[in-house]
Amino acid sequence: MPKHDTPLLDQLESGPWPSFVKDLKRQAEKNPACWDILGQMEVSYEDKITHWKHGGIVGVFGYGGGIVGRYSDMPKRFPGVAHFHTVRVNQPSSKFYNTKVLRQIMDIWERRGSGMTNMHGSTGDLVLLGTFTEELEEIFYELTHDVGVDLGGSGGNLRTPSCCLGQARCEWSCYDTAEACHNITMTYQDELHRPAFPYKFKTKFSGCPNDCVAAIARSDFSVIGTWRDDIRIDQAAVKGYVNGEFPANGGAHAGGDWGPFNIKKEVIDLCPTNCMWMEGDELKIDNAECTRCMHCLNVMPRALRPGLDQGASILIGAKAPILDGAQLSTLIVPFIKMDAENEFEEYKEIIEKCWDWWMEEGKNRERIGESMQRIGLPTFLKIMEIDPIPQHVKEPRSNPYVFWKEEEVEGGFERDLAEFRKRHPM
Numbered sequence: 001m002p003k004h005d006t007p008l009l010d011q012l013e014s015g016p017w018p019s020f021v022k023d024l025k026r027q028a029e030k031n032p033a034c035w036d037i038l039g040q041m042e043v044s045y046e047d048k049i050t051h052w053k054h055g056g057i058v059g060v061f062g063y064g065g066g067i068v069g070r071y072s073d074m075p076k077r078f079p080g081v082a083h084f085h086t087v088r089v090n091q092p093s094s095k096f097y098n099t100k101v102l103r104q105i106m107d108i109w110e111r112r113g114s115g116m117t118n119m120h121g122s123t124g125d126l127v128l129l130g131t132f133t134e135e136l137e138e139i140f141y142e143l144t145h146d147v148g149v150d151l152g153g154s155g156g157n158l159r160t161p162s163c164c165l166g167q168a169r170c171e172w173s174c175y176d177t178a179e180a181c182h183n184i185t186m187t188y189q190d191e192l193h194r195p196a197f198p199y200k201f202k203t204k205f206s207g208c209p210n211d212c213v214a215a216i217a218r219s220d221f222s223v224i225g226t227w228r229d230d231i232r233i234d235q236a237a238v239k240g241y242v243n244g245e246f247p248a249n250g251g252a253h254a255g256g257d258w259g260p261f262n263i264k265k266e267v268i269d270l271c272p273t274n275c276m277w278m279e280g281d282e283l284k285i286d287n288a289e290c291t292r293c294m295h296c297l298n299v300m301p302r303a304l305r306p307g308l309d310q311g312a313s314i315l316i317g318a319k320a321p322i323l324d325g326a327q328l329s330t331l332i333v334p335f336i337k338m339d340a341e342n343e344f345e346e347y348k349e350i351i352e353k354c355w356d357w358w359m360e361e362g363k364n365r366e367r368i369g370e371s372m373q374r375i376g377l378p379t380f381l382k383i384m385e386i387d388p389i390p391q392h393v394k395e396p397r398s399n400p401y402v403f404w405k406e407e408e409v410e411g412g413f414e415r416d417l418a419e420f421r422k423r424h425p426m
Contacts, residue, residue, distance in 0.1 A: 001032040001080050004039030008046065024116070031115045033080030037130070040078045058085060058133060060140040064195045066151025067136060087113070087128040087139060088152035090185065091120060093178035094165045104147045112139050122218060124162035125152040156365075157195035161185050163205035164212040172297065173207025174225030174310035175338035181205050183344055191355070198362035198371075203351070208306065209292045215318070215329070220368050221351055222315040222329045223338070227307035230287045231296075237303035238263075238283045246302055267296050311337045314350055317369025327369055330377065331391050332384065350384070357383050 006021075013019045021038070028034035044051050055069020068086040075082035089105065091097075105126065109115055114130035121127045131139065143149050152160035161184050164170065166177030184203065185192065191201075204215035207225040215222035240246050242263050263283070268276045275289035276296065283303070297304045314336065315329035336346040354368060362371045372380045381388055 001035050003028075003035050004042060006038050006042040009038060009042050027115050031110070033114055033130070034116070036078035036080030037084075037114065037116075040072060040074060040081055043074070052084065055083075055085060058136070060136055060151070063140075063151060063193045065154040065157050065193050068154050081130065083132040084114075084130045085133065085136065087131065087136070087143075088121065088125040088154055088160065089128060089143060090150045090152040090160050091124050091126050091162065093181040093185075094163055094168060095120065095124075096168070096178075101147060101149070105143070105149070108139060108142050108147070112142075124160040151193065153192045153200075155195040156197045156199050157193070157201070158188050158191040158197070159200055159202045160192070161203050161205065162213055164207050166205070166207040170207055170212075171301070172210060172225075172294070172306065174227055174306055175207060175312055176340055177205040177207045177225070179340045180223065180338055180344055180347070183340070184347070187343075187348070197355070197359060199365045199367050201355075201358075201368065209294045210298070216315055217318055217326060217328055218320055219318055219329065220316065221354065222318060223347065224313045224315060225310065225338075226292050226313050226335065227310045228335050229307035229309040231285055231290065231307060232305040233283055233285065234303050234305075235282050238300070239281055241300050241303055242281065263300075267299050270295055311335050312347075314347075316354065317367070317372050319367050319369055329369065330372065332381070332386065334389065334391060353384060 009021045012021045024034050024038055028038065040051050051073050052070050053073050055071050058069035059065070059067040066088050068088065070084045070086065072078055072081045072084060105128075106115075106117075109117065109128050109131075112131060112135040113128055116129040118127035118129060128139075140151065143151070161181045163177035163181035164173070166175070166179075167173045168178055191197075201221070202219040203221040203223065204213045204219040205223045206213050206215045209224055209226060211222075211224060213219075215224060237246075241261055244260055246261075263278070268278070272293055272295075273289045273291055275286040277284050297306070312335070313331060314333035316332045318327060318329035320326045333350060336350070338344060338347065358368045358371055361375070362368065366374075375383075377392060377394075378388065381392065
């Protein structure tokens, strides 16, 4: 296949950053079809429109997801990309690959595809970019039989679950994210490969509130590790930080030396709920006011640790659409135990209840967060059989037209207040 003149794309090689154009040209020396990728992209830059068209229904036998079909609308001019299907490969938990598996996958893709990959898509998945329809079944067979990996999710289904490094590598992780991600992936194979939902559904597992997989910003069902007892404090280590015995920020200062560590300036004054203070040389924390922001633990890791009663919070409804703007997930269940011995039973009860309602009530191409917004959080909480708590309140009530149920008026408030105090002793 001939090389194409690409003056617009060539400009992308001139900057200080790594260039995908340079990578594509290097790959084209081994796979000439990549010249046609560059050629069609140059035309798209000139015309200011895409020349890819969605492929509709294309995939492998028995699976409704895992293949993103795509065709060129200029196949005669660029025959190397007349078909340009994407294969999504389900990544291992925490993306712990070994080199043998990676080499096997790359060997298949060099022989049967463009050789281009995306490591990784935003949901997860090792994304293999660009192959012809007649290669799909062969690729699927070799991936599953020779390598032992499966396809990921696409379409209106459970998208490939993904997780952070968790307890394998991280000191903050409050549950085994890798085990949770693997268990859920294996349990819900039907939901993953055979689309039956109104639209896509993403679940991500973060071991702590640092949320290293950005679950709260990008997943419909976020599982964020947390604790419900007190933060553990090593007062001797606190004194060590105050006295300058430990280098602040592990010795790594962005932008130069920040000077001596100042616990008031760098920790206490930055607490979002002002729940920390010093009494003499001891650090005190009002744990009832702590929102688990992780700042103090990140700054003083020798002195502060998560509590021992560990589990996860469930937040629902994030998405990041281009036109509407990002929507963060909403806290629904403050705490569940993420118990591998019980096969993550609490998690599964909640997610299946979500799916049962959403598949009945969700509109076509409506994410579950949009369905929640449409019916309102109070109604969603009733559907989920969850008692409202203060953390569910976005702002003080501003609507004066509030209609009370009879049982709420006749002594209901006093009864509810007594029940709340019993469940949340001061």
